[in-house]
Amino acid sequence: AQTVTQSQPEMSVQEAETVTLSCTYDTSESDYYLFWYKQPPSRQMILVIRQEAYKQQNATENRFSVNFQKAAKSFSLKISDSQLGDAAMYFCAYSRETSGSRLTFGEGTQLTVNP
Amino acid sequence: DTAVSQTPKYLVTQMGNDKSIKCEQNLGHDTMYWYKQDSKKFLKIMFSYNNKELIINETVPNRFSPKSPDKAHLNLHINSLELGDSAVYFCASSPHRDRKETQYFGPGTRLLVL
Numbered sequence: 001a002q003t004v005t006q007s008q009p010e011m012s013v014q015e016a017e018t019v020t021l022s023c024t025y026d027t028s029e030s031d032y033y034l035f036w037y038k039q040p041p042s043r044q045m046i047l048v049i050r051q052e053a054y055k056q057q058n059a060t061e062n063r064f065s066v067n068f069q070k071a072a073k074s075f076s077l078k079i080s081d082s083q084l085g086d087a088a089m090y091f092c093a094y095s096r097e098t099s100g101s102r103l104t105f106g107e108g109t110q111l112t113v114n115p
Numbered sequence: 116d117t118a119v120s121q122t123p124k125y126l127v128t129q130m131g132n133d134k135s136i137k138c139e140q141n142l143g144h145d146t147m148y149w150y151k152q153d154s155k156k157f158l159k160i161m162f163s164y165n166n167k168e169l170i171i172n173e174t175v176p177n178r179f180s181p182k183s184p185d186k187a188h189l190n191l192h193i194n195s196l197e198l199g200d201s202a203v204y205f206c207a208s209s210p211h212r213d214r215k216e217t218q219y220f221g222p223g224t225r226l227l228v229l
Binding site for chain 1: 146148150155156157158159160163170171203205207209211212213214215216217218219220222223225
């Protein structure tokens, strides 16, 4: 069963605008780690941001921030001031104690940035 | 300097052939992984090694055999290739076998089986 769900297969945003990508996950554990990876057309998987579940403060990395709602099991990615170079497939992923160090990925969201 | 490298980047071959994909990391990490990305872009773990020891072995056909000669290298050998093996294969590494560690990915190897 799919345990990481990205319900938006595709999203688009105007350059300089803000966009939010959704991710929900399913786990009964309390200690886990969440990640957003970006895959541009070059195919390279690039870490965008990560969040430790035991930290209540939302992670931020420059124009990228997350809205982590632990009770709702939601982990959305907000991209501010979108740039053409942000166009990519974005994957939400987590790692849990019961699955070792493996990453479990969502289906991905293809983001288009319009000039 | 490339942190995680894979060779080849592209591989086109006939059904029934045997092929290998090589992965090397120069980050000094203990743990390495193979992931498969299918035609729908879904990524799934295949194997993981920690200091040359196999620690994750997902439900993968035994035609796939990973080998780790040392902790900086993790190779993937595939016997009797099938059409369904066509995919992008990613190698990754992390400092340790801990779920908190960030994984660093190689550029991927696109395998096309004809």
